[in-house]
Amino acid sequence: MIFISQLINGVHVGSIYALVALGYSMVYGIIKLINFAHGDIIMVASYAVWYGAVRMGLPTWAAILLSIVICPLLGMLIEKIAYKPLRGSARISLLITAIGVSFLLQNLARMIFTATPQSLPALIPGKLSVGPWTLSYTTLVTIAVAVVMMLCLNLLVSRTKMGKAMRAVSEDTEAAQLMGINVNHTISFTFAIGSGLAAVAAVLYCCSYPQVSPTMGSLLGLKAFVAAVLGGIGSIPGAMVGGFVIGIAESLTKGYIHSGLADALVFLILIVVLIVRPAGLMGVHRPEKV
Amino acid sequence: MLKVEDLSVFYGQIQALKSISFEVKQGEVVTLIGANGAGKSTVLKTISGLLRGRNGSSITFMGQDISRMEPHRIVERGLSHVPEGRRIFLQMSVLENLQMGAYTGAGDMEADIEQVFERFPRLRERQRQVAGTLSGGEQQMLAIGRALMSRPKLMMLDEPSMGLAPILIEQIFDIITELNAAGTTILLVEQNARMALSVAHRGYVLETGRVVLADTAQALLNSDAVKKAYLGG
Ligand SMILES: Nc1ncnc2c1ncn2[C@@H]1O[C@H](COP(=O)(O)OP(=O)(O)OP(=O)(O)O)[C@@H](O)[C@H]1O
Ligand SMILES: [Mg+2]
Numbered sequence: 001m002i003f004i005s006q007l008i009n010g011v012h013v014g015s016i017y018a019l020v021a022l023g024y025s026m027v028y029g030i031i032k033l034i035n036f037a038h039g040d041i042i043m044v045a046s047y048a049v050w051y052g053a054v055r056m057g058l059p060t061w062a063a064i065l066l067s068i069v070i071c072p073l074l075g076m077l078i079e080k081i082a083y084k085p086l087r088g089s090a091r092i093s094l095l096i097t098a099i100g101v102s103f104l105l106q107n108l109a110r111m112i113f114t115a116t117p118q119s120l121p122a123l124i125p126g127k128l129s130v131g132p133w134t135l136s137y138t139t140l141v142t143i144a145v146a147v148v149m150m151l152c153l154n155l156l157v158s159r160t161k162m163g164k165a166m167r168a169v170s171e172d173t174e175a176a177q178l179m180g181i182n183v184n185h186t187i188s189f190t191f192a193i194g195s196g197l198a199a200v201a202a203v204l205y206c207c208s209y210p211q212v213s214p215t216m217g218s219l220l221g222l223k224a225f226v227a228a229v230l231g232g233i234g235s236i237p238g239a240m241v242g243g244f245v246i247g248i249a250e251s252l253t254k255g256y257i258h259s260g261l262a263d264a265l266v267f268l269i270l271i272v273v274l275i276v277r278p279a280g281l282m283g284v285h286r287p288e289k290v
Numbered sequence: 291m292l293k294v295e296d297l298s299v300f301y302g303q304i305q306a307l308k309s310i311s312f313e314v315k316q317g318e319v320v321t322l323i324g325a326n327g328a329g330k331s332t333v334l335k336t337i338s339g340l341l342r343g344r345n346g347s348s349i350t351f352m353g354q355d356i357s358r359m360e361p362h363r364i365v366e367r368g369l370s371h372v373p374e375g376r377r378i379f380l381q382m383s384v385l386e387n388l389q390m391g392a393y394t395g396a397g398d399m400e401a402d403i404e405q406v407f408e409r410f411p412r413l414r415e416r417q418r419q420v421a422g423t424l425s426g427g428e429q430q431m432l433a434i435g436r437a438l439m440s441r442p443k444l445m446m447l448d449e450p451s452m453g454l455a456p457i458l459i460e461q462i463f464d465i466i467t468e469l470n471a472a473g474t475t476i477l478l479v480e481q482n483a484r485m486a487l488s489v490a491h492r493g494y495v496l497e498t499g500r501v502v503l504a505d506t507a508q509a510l511l512n513s514d515a516v517k518k519a520y521l522g523g
Contacts, residue, residue, distance in 0.1 A: 161393070168379055168390050174340055175377040180365035180394035180440060 014247020015146030020224030023194030039221015045202035075195025232283020324496035380422030391439030
């Protein structure tokens with residue numbers, strides 16, 4: 001009984017991690033950048049929901065829509081302004097820039113909205129009871145939405161022209177250019193999709209933890225990053241699997257060991273993966289200099 | 291059709307091409323030959339826009355300056371490049387590789403894929419297979435097939451014979467001749483100078499970033515300098 005409910009909790013948070021991890025993995029696949037600002041997209045998305053719903057008094061769906069429209073635009077803007085000028089320069093410069101963008105976003109949020117956390121109304125109240133079982137609608141919706149998003153992403157990447165272009169650019173940028181693929185567009189598009197998924201994840205996250213603050217994206221982002229590494233960074237199915245594994249591991253730790261250890265466990269997993277299988281569960285091993 | 295004038299290219303401080311000029315006319319097979327590191331691949335990469343020439347370099351394709359154009363625009367204009375080492379997408383299927391070749395939407399994709407399969411029946415058998423599992427020869431066929439998908443007016447091939455058995459090399463060169471007969475102009479980079487000159491109309495010899503000889507293929511085959519340096523005496 002406890003096991004089942006912890007497992008469901010794990011799948012619930014895991015699906016949020018997976019959505020965020022996809023953004024890390026796709027961006028890494030295409031420009032070999034660990035986009036440290038990705039977690040902060042979650043924060044921006046959450047503030048957008050809060051601003052829309054609480055400050056502007058929009059209906060919930062409109063606030064959510066606002067957030068899901070803003071984030072892809074922000075992702076593309078960040079890429080254009082901060083990362084594109086550095087294309088072709090040392091990877092460490094890119095990495096440091098990403099950390100800078102992360103600080104910039106957090107501090108902008110602190111300036112505009114202050115450091116005080118803001119509360120959101122419950123987005124999906126209520127729960128489903130069947131006999132002795134109860135399941136919150138939030139959990140149901142979270143898992144369902146995440147799975148649908150992942151299926152859509154799979155279709156996009158495997159079937160559409162743009163999705164195939166993304167894979168081609170990830171595998172060999174020069175060869176992709178020789179096919180007539182516009183690499184700039186493809187990279188922008190990847191950022192848009194990754195940030196859009198992060199926005200969806202943020203909305204789902206806010207359903208469970210209805211509070212927004214300037215640094216809320218850090219830990220969530222970091223855990224999702226671990227999930228991406230666990231799955232094999234650059235691999236889309238890897239990010240999904242990694243997200244669920246991290247979510248479940250975390251939740252079982254909370255249920256059976258100690259809730260204080262849950263975060264530590266995530267990073268323990270990271271260390272073990274890096275030692276034992278640096279390419280991750282589903283990553284292709286390519287020796288790579290950083 | 292393609293005219294390169296005073297092309298200089300640098301990798302950082304190293305000058306790989308020193309003001310080279312050459313020309314490919316419509317309907318020709320032209321070959322660039324030269325030893326390792328002479329700059330042959332650099333020439334092709336600069337033409338297709340992956341590298342940039344120094345100021346004063348000029349590259350015109352069908353009367354238009356392409357020296358500052360983005361690579362994808364150059365492909366759209368009908369210039370396709372089969373790069374050194376094939377560079378097919380190893381994680382994609384054979385069919386998907388061909389679809390990527392048709393990215394510019396130059397022709398009827400289904401019909402063009404059918405044509406590639408007719409030319410390379412092996413690829414039809416393996417169309418669902420991941421390209422990374424193809425043999426070297428099959429990979430080269432895929433690379434050529436993929437480049438054909440954009441319906442090129444000019445096709446540049448960088449060492450298509452590399453790493454292939456003599457019988458396959460023979461086959462690849464036959465294909466080049468066929469493509470040319472069917473109307474595609476060819477710029478062929480090769481280390482296998484004898485083979486290259488046997489299918490080409492004209493040739494240029496590149497040495498450490500300079501064109502040192504330019505003549506008809508026949509004349510180059512008979513030239514003492516070429517014989518000594520590239521044809522084994
Ligand atoms: N990315 C690079 N960075 C620095 N130098 C380079 C780079 N690529 C090529 N070079 C140098 O430029 C010169 C020309 O190289 P290029 O690859 O064009 O030669 P190539 O004629 O194609 O040789 P090969 O027959 O071995 O393919 C060489 O001296 C090479 O070392
Ligand atoms: Mg070369």
